[in-house]
């Protein structure tokens with residue numbers, strides 16, 4: 001499925017590819033020319049303004065959702081990476097990322113297999129735990145519904161989450 005590129009300035013979708021550009025944190029990226037406002041831009045796919053590169057961020061999130069605590073993730077970075085991150089940064093990435101995922105999930109209309117694997121992950125925030133609800137389509141491995149809740153597991157969130165899975169098809 002293709003994520004339709006829109007102009008970063010005027011949101012027009014009348015855009016054409018205009019070669020690759022070297023970026024500071026993301027390597028070479030496709031640059032586009034907008035035929036409507038005639039400016040060129042590199043699309044923002046969610047990580048644009050983050051200081052660290054995608055690989056590092058996705059690794060942290062990956063480790064986190066593999067049920068490591070954010071402090072363990074931080075320690076892992078201390079041992080294996082030359083740029084340490086704090087556990088607060090890791091949590092911050094997780095929150096930003098899940099919100100972005102939610103935004104994108106709501107835009108896509110993929111062909112789903114109809115079999116879902118749903119799960120909820122507790123995100124430790126000290127006194128309270130946030131819950132990240134996630135449903136993945138078994139056939140396509142596409143995340144078809146998410147819910148990020150600042151509340152412990154409760155019936156209202158569970159219902160809202162099931163509703164989102166239903167709406168996804």
Ligand SMILES: [Zn+2]
Pocket residue numbers: 007008009010011012034035036037038039
């Ligand atoms: Zn434009």
